[in-house]
Amino acid sequence: MGGTLFKNFSFFSATLSFFILVGIFAVLFNYAQEALQEFGINFLYGETWEVDEEDEGGIFGGWIPIVGTLLSTLIAMVIAIPLAMGIAIFLTEIAHEKLVKPVSIAIELLAAIPSIIYGMWGLFYFAPIVQSTVGGDGVGLLTAGIVLAIMIIPFMAAITRDAMNTVPPVLKESAYAMGATTFEVVKDVVMPYAKGGIIGSIILALGRALGETMAVAFLIGSVMSIPSRITDPTTSIPVLLANNFAEAQDLEISAMYYLALILFVVSFALISLAKFYFFRKTV
Amino acid sequence: MTTDTMIMEVKDFSFTYAGASSPSLKKINLPIEKNKITALIGPSGCGKSTLLRSMNRIHDLYPGNHYEGEIRLYDGDGKGGNILEIKKENDFIKLRQDVGMIFQKPTPFPMSIYDNVAYGLKLAGIKDKSEIQGRVEKALQDAAIWGETKDRLKESAMGLSGGQQQRLCIARAVALKPDVLLFDEPTSALDPISTGAIEELIAELKKDVSIVIVTHNMQQASRLSNYTAFMYLGDLIEYGKTDKIFLNPSVKLTEDYITGRFG
Ligand SMILES: Nc1ncnc2c1ncn2[C@@H]1O[C@H](COP(=O)(O)OP(=O)(O)OP(=O)(O)O)[C@@H](O)[C@H]1O
Ligand SMILES: [Mg+2]
Numbered sequence: 001m002g003g004t005l006f007k008n009f010s011f012f013s014a015t016l017s018f019f020i021l022v023g024i025f026a027v028l029f030n031y032a033q034e035a036l037q038e039f040g041i042n043f044l045y046g047e048t049w050e051v052d053e054e055d056e057g058g059i060f061g062g063w064i065p066i067v068g069t070l071l072s073t074l075i076a077m078v079i080a081i082p083l084a085m086g087i088a089i090f091l092t093e094i095a096h097e098k099l100v101k102p103v104s105i106a107i108e109l110l111a112a113i114p115s116i117i118y119g120m121w122g123l124f125y126f127a128p129i130v131q132s133t134v135g136g137d138g139v140g141l142l143t144a145g146i147v148l149a150i151m152i153i154p155f156m157a158a159i160t161r162d163a164m165n166t167v168p169p170v171l172k173e174s175a176y177a178m179g180a181t182t183f184e185v186v187k188d189v190v191m192p193y194a195k196g197g198i199i200g201s202i203i204l205a206l207g208r209a210l211g212e213t214m215a216v217a218f219l220i221g222s223v224m225s226i227p228s229r230i231t232d233p234t235t236s237i238p239v240l241l242a243n244n245f246a247e248a249q250d251l252e253i254s255a256m257y258y259l260a261l262i263l264f265v266v267s268f269a270l271i272s273l274a275k276f277y278f279f280r281k282t283v
Numbered sequence: 284m285t286t287d288t289m290i291m292e293v294k295d296f297s298f299t300y301a302g303a304s305s306p307s308l309k310k311i312n313l314p315i316e317k318n319k320i321t322a323l324i325g326p327s328g329c330g331k332s333t334l335l336r337s338m339n340r341i342h343d344l345y346p347g348n349h350y351e352g353e354i355r356l357y358d359g360d361g362k363g364g365n366i367l368e369i370k371k372e373n374d375f376i377k378l379r380q381d382v383g384m385i386f387q388k389p390t391p392f393p394m395s396i397y398d399n400v401a402y403g404l405k406l407a408g409i410k411d412k413s414e415i416q417g418r419v420e421k422a423l424q425d426a427a428i429w430g431e432t433k434d435r436l437k438e439s440a441m442g443l444s445g446g447q448q449q450r451l452c453i454a455r456a457v458a459l460k461p462d463v464l465l466f467d468e469p470t471s472a473l474d475p476i477s478t479g480a481i482e483e484l485i486a487e488l489k490k491d492v493s494i495v496i497v498t499h500n501m502q503q504a505s506r507l508s509n510y511t512a513f514m515y516l517g518d519l520i521e522y523g524k525t526d527k528i529f530l531n532p533s534v535k536l537t538e539d540y541i542t543g544r545f546g
Contacts, residue, residue: 178403
């Protein structure tokens with residue numbers, strides 16, 4: 001009897017998560033109706049975001065925040081993936097025992113810092129550094145991307161390290177016993193064995209970077225303009241939503257739901273793609 | 284015993300694990316004869332694995348162990364280098380190609396059957412595709428697993444049975460044409476039929492390589508080996524021809540162990 005109860009409960013929980021997913025999609029889709037009818041697919045390319053005070057309408061297009069979201073996430077991932085892998089490899093395969101504990105604790109603490117703190121630190125400390133070394137206004141795509149990277153690195157490194165720690169020592173020993181170097185053991189045994197966990201950590205980090213609001217709001221500049229250089233300020237979907245929601249009316253609200261829907265679909269698509277791509281050929 | 288019948292020689296070898304207060308091996312002296320099978324027996328914790336794992340310096344993956352004495356690996360001319368003096372990465376790689384190791388549990392790499400065997404060859408710097416292919420096939424034949432794998436070489440090695448995986452690991456080691464193969468309880472995780480297959484294989488392999496095998500199975504030691512070393516609490520108590528050790532041991536402790544009075 002207890003077994004049946006448990007089975008029913010886990011079945012319920014599993015279906016619940018599916019219904020929540022569908023439910024969120026339905027709500028977004030429903031509220032976005034007005035904007036969907038007004039702008040259709042052209043919303044994706046529209047570069048204006050202007051409220052018409054008279055009739056509470058306006059012209060809204062998502063191109064700039066969409067591009068801003070994708071580019072800042074791309075910059076963050078390009079920086080974070082190699083560094084996080086490096087940290088995890090260092091901790092599991094190279095570092096002396098005495099160093100592993102303190103570094104691990106530091107990484108777990110960094111992963112737990114609220115993002116608004118990264119945002120403030122980034123704005124007051126890091127943005128001036130970017131400005132004086134690379135140029136630009138300080139705030140912008142690059143600063144947001146780098147701080148996003150710093151934010152997701154500890155998290156990615158911690159999960160990747162855990163995945164790498166599951167590799168049985170005897171498997172590594174047998175690779176060393178064939179004359180492999182540490183580099184070869186990592187490349188040919190540790191990474192393939194821990195692949196599932198590594199991809200998982202990248203996917204979670206990707207989701208976090210795409211949806212990050214607070215840190216990016218401090219750093220991306222929050223202006224509706226297409227960046228022509230990597231240091232230029234722009235905006236992102238979560239930032240635009242957070243900044244505009246309080247005063248928005250009718251059509252603008254619907255347009256923001258449209259944007260939220262796009263973010264939802266883009267996250268979903270990227271994550272499915274990553275899963276599909278990496279799990280397709282498993283040896 | 285002279286150096287030209289020996290492939291390895293352990294001399295006054297002592298070993299203490301990092302942080303341990305007492306040594307796990309105390310002044311061990313042991314010859315390893317060429318193209319013979321040497322069995323290491325003794326109760327759990329007596330130091331068999333410790334000794335075996337010193338012979339390819341796999342212990343050195345973990346820092347802080349302390350050892351002294353010599354372990355010599357002889358080449359064809361009877362000249363022998365002390366492997367304990369190895370410090371350079373390239374020399375470690377060479378040592379591990381000369382002295383292969385097979386573990387208790389099969390350890391296929393997360394790659395295809397073919398790549399598992401080709402792996403060591405690629406590490407050894409062999410680039411010629413047809414040479415690799417030839418040696419993979421030969422090794423799989425030598426390890427008596429070619430028939431079962433020839434139609435599924437591209438499949439994951441994880442899909443093989445435990446016994447097949449273990450023979451694959453042997454093939455992988457054999458492919459490197461080592462001088463010595465070290466086996467640490469290679470059949471203790473296997474069923475009797477797979478065990479029989481592995482034993483047959485080991486007996487066959489001694490034509491080409493010298494073998495050291497750790498085992499808890501007295502029948503296996505007496506069936507397979509030419510020489511037997513009995514260890515107890517970090518000491519090597521008795522070493523000799525297997526027949527002699529099993530039928531007429533000189534030391535009372537050896538007799539007690541072999542007849543199952545303890546251990
Ligand atoms: N990593 C280690 N650190 C400290 N001591 C160890 C370590 N590994 C083994 N020892 C100790 O060294 C001694 C010899 O261990 P070893 O594993 O060589 O025994 P064994 O003869 O192979 O035993 P078994 O038959 O159970 O495999 C034991 O007392 C053991 O507790
Ligand atoms: Mg052992």
